[in-house]
Every structure is written in structure tokens, then in C-alpha cells.
Amino acid sequence: MDFAFQNSIKEPSEVVGRYAPSPTGHMHLGNARTALLAWLHARRQGGRFILRFEDLDHTRVRPYAYDSIRQDLEWLGLDWDEEHIQSERLDLYEEAFQKLETYPCTCSRKDILEAASAPHGAEMVYPGICLQGGLKPERPQAWRWRVPEVSIRVSDHLVGPITQNLPYDVGDFVLKRNDGVFAYHLAVVVDDADMGVTEVVRGMDLWTATPRQVALQQALGFPTPEYWHVPLMTDFQGVRLAKRNGAPSVHDLRNHNANPESIVSQLTMGLGYDVPGTITPRELLSSPLTKLDNSYK
Numbered sequence: 001m002d003f004a005f006q007n008s009i010k011e012p013s014e015v016v017g018r019y020a021p022s023p024t025g026h027m028h029l030g031n032a033r034t035a036l037l038a039w040l041h042a043r044r045q046g047g048r049f050i051l052r053f054e055d056l057d058h059t060r061v062r063p064y065a066y067d068s069i070r071q072d073l074e075w076l077g078l079d080w081d082e083e084h085i086q087s088e089r090l091d092l093y094e095e096a097f098q099k100l101e102t103y104p105c106t107c108s109r110k111d112i113l114e115a116a117s118a119p120h121g122a123e124m125v126y127p128g129i130c131l132q133g134g135l136k137p138e139r140p141q142a143w144r145w146r147v148p149e150v151s152i153r154v155s156d157h158l159v160g161p162i163t164q165n166l167p168y169d170v171g172d173f174v175l176k177r178n179d180g181v182f183a184y185h186l187a188v189v190v191d192d193a194d195m196g197v198t199e200v201v202r203g204m205d206l207w208t209a210t211p212r213q214v215a216l217q218q219a220l221g222f223p224t225p226e227y228w229h230v231p232l233m234t235d236f237q238g239v240r241l242a243k244r245n246g247a248p249s250v251h252d253l254r255n256h257n258a259n260p261e262s263i264v265s266q267l268t269m270g271l272g273y274d275v276p277g278t279i280t281p282r283e284l285l286s287s288p289l290t291k292l293d294n295s296y297k
């Protein structure tokens with residue numbers, strides 16, 4: 001993977017990166033690799049680094065995960081200048097929500113599936129039932145954003161670009177769920193702007209959701225950060241690592257006295273860089289990061 005660590009023309013003082021885990025369990029190695037990349041990317045440019053816990057979906061939060069993630073990051077040798085917790089920032093999301101044109105929606109997934117015409121993408125596009133008088137007053141209301149009639153093009157340093165027509169490819173999407181929880185897309189956009197984030201290094205699974213986040217940035221008058229969507233780590237069968245599939249957690253490795261410096265080395269080599277068998281993130285900051293010789297392939 002060609003990961004351009006030093007291609008920025010920004011002043012070091014302007015660079016702000018972040019790692020934004022959802023505290024839903026222990027970190028696995030794929031999470032650790034994304035965190036390491038995000039950290040390296042910001043720190044190699046002399047930038048600041050933020051740890052942000054994305055814990056709005058309280059049904060998925062595991063209280064032990066905050067400390068476990070903090071300890072795993074420290075154990076790996078990663079540090080951060082600021083920490084934020086989304087569940088403590090609800091006023092900011094409400095303020096942004098109030099600025100957007102939204103409408104209430106009482107549709108269940110089933111209602112939407114039944115009403116949607118032939119799906120024209122991987123995702124279900126909301127067919128506008130509640131806009132056309134389908135609101136069911138006895139049900140709790142979610143709030144959807146009436147998306148502007150525009151196409152959004154986003155570029156990324158590793159993949160893309162991607163273009164999506166908002167009404168056709170995305171549809172009016174939920175900004176506040178019917179249990180009052182703000183949608184991740186709204187919170188991430190508000191937070192990245194509020195925290196001055198300039199570099200978003202995160203997993204590839206969020207790439208196709210990026211145009212809707214950029215649309216929200218534009219509607220709210222926020223700048224668009226630069227994006228690096230990094231490949232997800234897979235097991236030997238090519239299946240994405242996931243806690244639910246039994247991927248080894250960093251927490252377990254830590255408790256079994258694994259050597260964090262060899263984990264950092266293996267994660268970095270797994271990205272195609274030629275580094276010693278043990279190395280700390282801080283040493284990686286000043287290492288030349290040359291690509292491994294793949295000529296045997």
C-alpha cells in the first residue's frame with residue numbers, strides 16, 4: 001500500500017489527526033493498525049493527535065472498553081494530546097441538527113423494504129414515505145435529513161475518487177434515531193470540524209459513507225478534511241477481522257506478555273514497509289519507511 005506519510009504542504013501546527021474508536025469491545029489488530037497509521041500520519045507531520053470515543057449508540061457500548069482501548073494504545077506506544085467522548089457533547093450535535101432541514105419519520109425497516117422500488121445500490125434508499133403523509137403518530141419518530149439535490153465527489157489519497165448523487169444514491173438519511181440517539185454521520189462531522197481535524201485516516205468500511213459526511217460538512221459550512229481510507233485487515237481466508245469472529249484482541253496479547261514492539265513491527269511490515277523485527281511507534285517516526293522488496297513475486 002502506498003501510504004504517503006509526508007506529502008502534506010501544511011505547516012506542522014495545522015495538522016490534526018484522530019483515532020475515533022467505538023467503545024464496543026476490546027481492540028483487535030486491525031483496529032490497532034488503523035490507530036498506528038492515523039498516529040504516524042499525524043505525528044510524522046509534526047501534528048496533533050486526538051483520541052475520540054464514539055459512544056453515542058449506548059446499546060453497543062461496553063463500559064470496560066474505554067480503559068481497555070486507552071491501555072492498549074499506550075501499550076503499543078501511541079499517545080494523544082486530547083481525548084473526547086461523544087456522549088458528553090450532545091449539545092453540539094443538537095445545535096447542528098437544528099440548522100438542517102429535517103422531517104420526522106416513523107418507518108420501520110420493514111415499511112421501507114416494502115415501499116422501496118428495485119434497489120439501485122447496495123444500500124436501501126429511503127423512498128420518502130413520511131414526506132408523503134405516511135407518518136404514524138403512535139410510533140416514536142426518527143428525524144431524516146432532506147438531502148440536497150446534488151452530487152458529491154470526494155477524493156481520497158489511497159482510493160477513489162467517489163461520486164454519489166445524494167437523492168438517488170443515498171436518500172434522506174437519519175440524523176436522529178427514534179430513541180433520540182444522534183447518527184454517527186452527524187456527530188463525526190460536527191466533531192471533526194470542532195476539533196480542527198485535518199486528516200481522517202480510518203478503515204475502508206467508511207469510504208462509501210464519506211460523501212454523505214461531506215454533504216453535511218457543506219450544509220453546515222465546515223471544511224472537508226483530507227481522507228485516507230485504509231484497507232481492513234483480514235485473516236488468512238481473506239475474511240475481515242472482527243471481534244465477533246474471534247479475532248485476537250490487543251488486550252489478550254497484552255495480558256499474555258506479547259511484545260508490543262514486535263506487534264508494531266509486524267503491523268508496519270504488513271503494510272509493505274521494511275522495518276526491524278521490533279520497533280516502537282516513536283522509532284517509526286524517524287525511520288525512512290522504505291517499501292519491502294517484493295521482487296520475488
Ligand code: GLU
Nearest residue numbers: 020021022054188202206
Ligand atoms: N467510530 C468509527 C469506528 O469505530 C470510526 C469513525 C471514523 O473514524 O470516522 O468504526
